[in-house]
Amino acid sequence: MGSLNTNIFERPDYWCGELGYRPGPDGIGYQDFLVHRFKVAYILAKQPRGKLLDIGCAFGYIVKRLRDKGIDALGIDISHYALSQAPEDVKPYLKHGSADNLPWPDNYFDMVVTFGTLEHLDSEMVPKAISEIKRVAKRGIIAVNPGDAPHFDEDITHQVKKPLSWWRTQFPPEFEVRIDANEKWFGLLLRQELIAFEEEIKNIFLEGKITAPVHLSRGNEKPLIEIFGQIKRNDWCFSTHRSHYHALLKGIDSEWVRNEIVAGRSIHLNNKEFNFLTSAIVGGTLPIALGVAMAIKRKRAKGHVWCFIGDMAGETGIFHECSKYAARHDLPIIFVVEDNGLSTNTPTQLIWGRGKSKLNIIRYKYKRGFPHINIGQWVVFQ
Secondary structure, three states: OOHHHHHHHOOHHHHOOOOOOOOOOOOOOOOOOHHHHHHHHHHHHOOOOOOEEEEOOOOOHHHHHHHHOOOOEEEEEOOHHHHHOOOOOOHHHEEEOOOOOOOOOOOOEEEEEEEOOHHHOOHHHHHHHHHHHHHHEEEEEEEEOOOOOOOHHHOOOOOOOOOHHHHHHOOOOOEEEEEOOOHHHHHHHHHHHHHHHHHHHHHHHHOOOOOOOOOOOOOOHHHHHHHHOOOOOOOEEEEOOOOHHHHHHOOOOHHHHHHHHHOOOHHHOOEHHHOEEEOOOOOOOHHHHHHHHHHHHHOOOOOOEEEEEEOOHHHOHHHHHHHHHHHHOOOOEEEEEEOOOEEOOEEHHHHHOOOOOOOOOOOOOOOOOOOOOOOOOOOOOO
């Protein structure tokens, strides 16, 4: 990189100050933004199958999130300062270096990702950086701020003022070239991926190729993307009969999910490798999930349990027992109630009278005069 960019990226006031990332109300500039969660979810939707490189990794937040998901991710950045600010547990996986001289052999990575980085290079370095990316990886996600974007000139570190169409001509089809943007944009892309998958399953079903029930999802993409942004690779995920989105967002290969559905196992997708289990029985996974959470706590093991249920299951006794038990014993489990207002096809409110029913219960207190069992004395039976 040129001296201008290099010097700026080594300055703390670029990462938190008027030069670059302006501090928010909390006084923090560059941080683990929500957009990182969406970008990671988008990367996982592309199903990396080997090593992954993040070029321009900055503080390593994306690398850390990917490694938490079980991806063998590495990062490289030009800024010594940025790398010094990375979380300690991710620093061993980050290198100092530049995109035009990547210190790895040919085809070392399955995928390269870079978000808002290439436009910072000096113009004469761009061809070499592009060549290096194609040399070390088979495919990738290249997100740039194109030169015709409205706010391109507001960042003094932007050097390469090329339109998106130009960037796309520099990479083969295996590299997806897109505009770098905020969480809404990446969230929209990921939602489109999920919706497209369910549309494909719908069409396969209409062709008569799935001879078993399927339960498709639509309309809950955004909250699920946000929730799964918190779920790590080795966390346990318990789902329901409507589990396609859950499986995909957990990082399970879409081809595997598709094959299981076509084989008639849509309502009970189970994948041991990803700690992913489902049940078509209403509330059927609740006690199992609770038991796994208790085992994690007793063994002092790492990991968390996420248990998804519908709003009908959320009205059942087993849910109230499990959620109260988990709370009282401080178990590492979170229950997620997916509320579409329906108990199968009948409004849940109509079935359960949620919030309107008057419970006819009489409760009184007393102090018992005998022990829990027998009379409190030894008895010799003749």
